[in-house]
Amino acid sequence: MSASNGAPLVVFDFDKTIVGCDSDNWVVDALAATHRFDELLRHLPWNTAIDTMLGELHAQGKSIDDIKAPLRAAPLSPHVVAAIKSAHALGCELRILSDANAFFIDTILHHHGLAAYFSGMDTNPAHVDADGRLRIGPYHEFRDAATGHGCALPTCPPNMCKGKVMERILREEEEEAASATAGKGRRRRAVVYLGDGRGDYCPSLKLREGDYVMPRAGYPVWDLVVDSPPRAAVRGWASFEDLARVLLAIVDGEIARAATEDAAMVVPDCRALVAAPARQEALLPKAVRVPN
Numbered sequence: 001m002s003a004s005n006g007a008p009l010v011v012f013d014f015d016k017t018i019v020g021c022d023s024d025n026w027v028v029d030a031l032a033a034t035h036r037f038d039e040l041l042r043h044l045p046w047n048t049a050i051d052t053m054l055g056e057l058h059a060q061g062k063s064i065d066d067i068k069a070p071l072r073a074a075p076l077s078p079h080v081v082a083a084i085k086s087a088h089a090l091g092c093e094l095r096i097l098s099d100a101n102a103f104f105i106d107t108i109l110h111h112h113g114l115a116a117y118f119s120g121m122d123t124n125p126a127h128v129d130a131d132g133r134l135r136i137g138p139y140h141e142f143r144d145a146a147t148g149h150g151c152a153l154p155t156c157p158p159n160m161c162k163g164k165v166m167e168r169i170l171r172e173e174e175e176e177a178a179s180a181t182a183g184k185g186r187r188r189r190a191v192v193y194l195g196d197g198r199g200d201y202c203p204s205l206k207l208r209e210g211d212y213v214m215p216r217a218g219y220p221v222w223d224l225v226v227d228s229p230p231r232a233a234v235r236g237w238a239s240f241e242d243l244a245r246v247l248l249a250i251v252d253g254e255i256a257r258a259a260t261e262d263a264a265m266v267v268p269d270c271r272a273l274v275a276a277p278a279r280q281e282a283l284l285p286k287a288v289r290v291p292n
Contacts, residue, residue: 003091006189006258007251008212009173010087011166011203013195014098014105014123017216018084020075020240023104024050030070031057047124047159050101051136058133067134071107077240081112083247088117090251095169096121099160099199101136103127122165140164153205155198155224163202166193170206190254192247194237195221207232212250214243 015022024046028037033053040049054067088094094117098105103126109115125137138159140149149161156163170191177188187210193203196216201224204213211232215221218238225234235250237243 003093003189005091006255006261007087007091007093008190008192008254009093009095009169010192010247010251011095011097011169011194013193013197013200014096014100016196016219017194017243018076018080018096019108020077023071023074023100023108026074027067027070027104028053030073031062031066033057045142045158047099047136047138047157054134054136058131064128064132064134067103068107071104072111074108076108076112079240079244081114083244084114084117086244086248087251090248090255092251094118096123097162097165097169097193097203098123099139099157099162099197100124101126103134103136122162124159151202153202155201157199160199161202162199163206166203166206170208190250192250193232194243194247197221198224201225204230204232206230209233214246214250216243 012018015024025034025037028034028050033056036056037049037053040052044052057067084094096105096118098121101124102121105121105123106115109118122139124139127135129135140158140160142148142158148158149156149164151161151163153161153163173188173191190211191207192212192214193200193207194214194216195204196219198220200215200221204215204221204225207213208231212235213225213230213232214235214237215225216238217236222236235246237246
C-alpha cells in the first residue's frame with residue numbers, strides 16, 4: 001500500500017545486500033560440505049544443487065536446527081538494520097526479491113526481529129517435508145522449455161528471472177496509482193531496487209525514469225549497470241554504511257518532492273476570491289440628497 005507522503009517502494013535483494021554473505025554458501029561452509037557442493041555445481045544449476053546438497057546433509061543426520069544455527073549467525077550489519085527500520089518509519093513499503101530461498105530468509109529476518117518490516121517476498125520456495133528434510137524449489141519452474149521464465153538475458157538463472165517479477169510489481173504499482181489518484185494526474189510512487197549480483201541486472205532494466213537502482217560497487221551488477229545503464233537513476237553503494245546513507249537520501253528526496261508537488265496543486269479557496277459585501281458597498285457611488 002502506497003504511503004501518502006510520497007515515500008518510495010524499496011525492493012531489496014537479500015544475499016550480500018541485506019545479509020553480508022551468500023546464505024547458501026554460508027550454510028554449506030558451516031556444515032563442512034563446501035567440497036561436495038562445488039562438485040554438484042559442476043553439473044547442476046545452483047537451485048538444483050542446493051536442494052540436492054540439503055538432501056545429502058539430511059541423509060548424513062543433519063537436522064533443521066543444524067541448518068538454522070549458522071543462519072542465525074549470518075553477518076548482518078547494524079547499518080542495514082538501521083536503514084530498514086528508518087525507511088519503514090518514514091513510510092516506505094519494503095519488499096524482498098531474492099534468488100536465495102524462503103526458509104533461509106525467514107530464519108534470518110525473524111532471528112533479528114526484522115520480518116514484520118517487509119510486506120512481501122519473492123524468492124525460491126522452501127518447505128520441510130514429512131521426513132524433516134528441507135526442500136528448495138525454483139521460483140520459475142524450468143524442467144522443460146514450456147514452463148521456463150522465457151527471459152533471454154544471459155544474466156538470469158533458469159530458476160528465476162527477477163525482471164519478470166519486477167514487471168509484475170511495476171504493473172501492480174501502476175494499477176494502484178491509477179485507482180488511488182484517478183483524475184489527479186499523478187504518477188505512481190518511485191521504486192528503489194538494491195542488489196549486487198548478475199541476476200539483479202534484469203530487474204534494474206525494468207525500472208523507469210523516476211525510479212532508482214542501487215547497484216553495489218565492486219560486484220557483478222555494478223559492471224553491467226555501468227556498461228549499459230538502465231533508465232532509472234543510478235545510485236551506487238559499496239559498504240553497508242553507504243547503503244544506509246544513499247537509500248535514506250533517496251527516501252528523503254522523494255518525500256520532499258511529493259510535498260512540493262502537493263503544495264503546487266493546492267487550489268485557492270474560491271470564497272477568498274469573492275469581495276466582501278462591505279468592500280463592494282464602499283466602491284459604489286454614494287447617493288446624493290437633493291433638496292425639494
